[in-house]
Amino acid sequence: xxxxxxxxxxxxxxxxPAAGGLAVALGDSMKKTGALWFGWSxxxxxxxDGGTPGEGKVHIEQAGNVTLATVDLCRKDHDxxxxxxxNGVLWxxxxxxxxxxxxxxxxxxxxxxxxxxxxxxxxxxxxxxxQIWVHDYHLIPLxxxxxxxxxxNRIGFFLHIPMPPxxxxxxxxxxxxxxxxxFAYDLLGFQSDADLTNFSHYVQSEAHAEALPDxxxxxxxxxxQAGAFPIGIDVDEFTRLGESxxxxxxxxxxxxxxxxxxxxxxxxxLDYSKGLPQRIRAFRELLVRYxxxxxxxxxxxxxxxxxxxxxxxxNIRHELENLCGSINGxxxxxxxxxxxxxxxxxxxxxxxxxYRASRVGLVTPLRDGMNLVAKEFIAAQDPExxxxxxxxxxxxxxxxxxxxxxxxxxxxxxxAQIIQQALRMPLDERRKRHEALLRRIKEQDxxxxxxxxxxxxxxxxxxxxxxxxxx
Ligand code: ADQ
Numbered sequence: 001x002x003x004x005x006x007x008x009x010x011x012x013x014x015x016x017p018a019a020g021g022l023a024v025a026l027g028d029s030m031k032k033t034g035a036l037w038f039g040w041s042x043x044x045x046x047x048x049d050g051g052t053p054g055e056g057k058v059h060i061e062q063a064g065n066v067t068l069a070t071v072d073l074c075r076k077d078h079d080x081x082x083x084x085x086x087n088g089v090l091w092x093x094x095x096x097x098x099x100x101x102x103x104x105x106x107x108x109x110x111x112x113x114x115x116x117x118x119x120x121x122x123x124x125x126x127x128x129x130x131q132i133w134v135h136d137y138h139l140i141p142l143x144x145x146x147x148x149x150x151x152x153n154r155i156g157f158f159l160h161i162p163m164p165p166x167x168x169x170x171x172x173x174x175x176x177x178x179x180x181x182x183f184a185y186d187l188l189g190f191q192s193d194a195d196l197t198n199f200s201h202y203v204q205s206e207a208h209a210e211a212l213p214d215x216x217x218x219x220x221x222x223x224x225q226a227g228a229f230p231i232g233i234d235v236d237e238f239t240r241l242g243e244s245x246x247x248x249x250x251x252x253x254x255x256x257x258x259x260x261x262x263x264x265x266x267x268x269x270l271d272y273s274k275g276l277p278q279r280i281r282a283f284r285e286l287l288v289r290y291x292x293x294x295x296x297x298x299x300x301x302x303x304x305x306x307x308x309x310x311x312x313x314x315n316i317r318h319e320l321e322n323l324c325g326s327i328n329g330x331x332x333x334x335x336x337x338x339x340x341x342x343x344x345x346x347x348x349x350x351x352x353x354x355y356r357a358s359r360v361g362l363v364t365p366l367r368d369g370m371n372l373v374a375k376e377f378i379a380a381q382d383p384e385x386x387x388x389x390x391x392x393x394x395x396x397x398x399x400x401x402x403x404x405x406x407x408x409x410x411x412x413x414x415x416a417q418i419i420q421q422a423l424r425m426p427l428d429e430r431r432k433r434h435e436a437l438l439r440r441i442k443e444q445d446x447x448x449x450x451x452x453x454x455x456x457x458x459x460x461x462x463x464x465x466x467x468x469x470x471x
Contacts, residue, residue, distance in 0.1 A: 137160075
C-alpha cells in the first residue's frame, strides 16, 4: 500500500485531541499506511532573519507513524499569499463575493512564490509511490509546480469551498494560469454536484476542455478526473464527545437556565460568507411577526474570531455587534435578552451539549462549501426529542440534507416564517426528519469521504507523464 502524503496550508498534530477537522478525518488513513503531512508552520520569520524571501526553515517532527513537516514563511510571502491572494481574492470570489475582493497586483506573485516554495521543500521528502492529496484554495498550483520539478506521483486535490459559475471564476486575476494548473492533478474533488457542474462548465468554456466519459476532462495535453465527494463528520466521535462530562454539564446548565424558553443556536466562524447579519435580521423579524416569541425565544450566536487582519472581517464584526445590540436594546428587558452574542471559540467538548440543548439550529450561510456545523447539530440531538435544523439552500450540505427546513437566507421575512415553523414543529415530525438526516450523515461520514476519495485516486490509471503537459 502506498504512503499517503497530505498537503494543506495548516497542519494539525493528530495526537492532540483538539486537532479536529481534517486531522480526525484523515487519522485512520494516515495511521494505516504511515503518512507525511506537509504545510505552513504558522510561523512568520522576518526577512532579515529568514534570508531571501520565501526561504523559511523546514521543521520535521514525528507523531506516531505520521511525519509532520512544516515550513516557515517570511512576512512578505505570508501577507501576499495568505492574507492577499488566498483570503483577499480567492476566498471572496469562490464565495461569489466579487465586491469584497482585494485585487492588488502583487498578491498573485506571492501566491505563486509560496506554492513554488512548498513544492521545492516537499519534493525531496517524497517517495516514488506516494499518493499525494492536496487540500484547498491556498494550494491550487502546487501539483503544477511539483510536475515541473519532475514529480510523477499520483496527485489529488480537494476544494473545501464552493466552485462558482464560470463568469464569476473568470474575474480572478490570473485565472487562466490558475485554471491550467488544475490539469496537473489526476483527481479533482468538489463538495457538491453543483460545484462539479460549475467546474465542468468552466473548463469547457474557458479552457475548451473536452468532456470525456466518466467525469474526465482533457485540456492542455492532460486528462483529469473530477467528482463530487461531500465531506462528512465523524458521527461516532461526535456522539462520544456528547457523552463527555463537559458536554453533559453544558447541556444541563442550559436546560436549567432556559427551562421556560426555547433556545436557538448559531455556531460559526465570524465570516461574511456565513450570513450572520441576515440571520440576526430574520430573528428580529421573528420577534416582530410572532410576538409570542418575545420573552420566550433566545438566540445564542457564537462567532469565533477569524482572519481579523483582513479588512472585510473587521467590517462584518462591527455590523454584527451593532445589530445584536440594537435588537437587545429594542426588545430585551430585565428578565430576558433576545440574543446572546459571543465572539469566541467554544471548546469542542462543549459543542454537543450546546447543540442538544437547542430546539433550533440556524445554519444559514450565503454560500458554503459544505458546512459541518449542520451535520454536528444533527449528530448531537436526542433522537427521542430532537431539535430542528434550519439550513440555507446555498450550503453544500443542502444537497444531502433535504429533510432540514431549507431557507433562502437573503429572504429575511420568509426565513422568519420558517424559523417559526421550526419552533412549532410537532414531536412526530421532528423525529421523522431527524431520523432521515441522521441516517444520511452516518452513511456519508468523514471516513466514507476519505476512503472514497483515496480509492478513486488509487484506482485511476497510472499518472500521465508530465513532460508533454502544456500548463
Ligand atoms: P469552515 O468555513 O471553517 O470550513 P465549517 O464547515 O462550518 O466551516 O466548519 C467549522 C468547524 O469549526 C466545525 O467543526 C465547527 O464546530 C467549528 N467551529 C466553528 N465556529 C466555532 C466556534 N465559534 N466555536 C467552536 N467551534 C467552532 C471550510 C468550508 C466549509 C467546509 C469545511 C470542511 O468553508 O464549507 O464544510 O471547510 O470541508
